[in-house]
């Protein structure tokens with residue numbers, strides 16, 4: 159079920175539980191601003207989720223409310239992870255779903271990082 163991105167942040171969402179260590183995940187990267195782990199249902203050879211440490215429902219919420227430091231830290235973390243995985247030269251794709259039309263299912267902002275193969279058309 160897609161989430162409603164206009165709702166307040168839900169502390170019980172699955173990625174909040176992952177951040178608190180209540181649900182297991184494999185840490186790919188972590189710093190002050192971001193945490194990255196593999197998507198449980200990968201849609202490409204490499205499918206990483208990158209989430210901000212702060213409580214933001216969606217890209218909309220993050221872009222409206224996050225501090226300049228949080229935004230810079232998060233964006234730099236995504237770029238760093240892609241570079242660390244050797245994805246710059248072959249290329250990669252970033253995706254952030256928002257709300258019903260975007261198909262967002264987890265109400266904590268996450269950026270999907272896809273790579274490791276040609277990714278085809280942008281929208282099927």
Ligand code: AMP
Pocket residue numbers: 172181183195196197198199200207254255261262263264
């Ligand atoms: P979205 O549709 O953009 O909200 O994407 C949510 C993503 O979270 C999906 O690709 C799921 O496979 C992924 N996901 C859900 N639960 C977990 C989990 N416990 N660990 C890793 N990925 C998850």
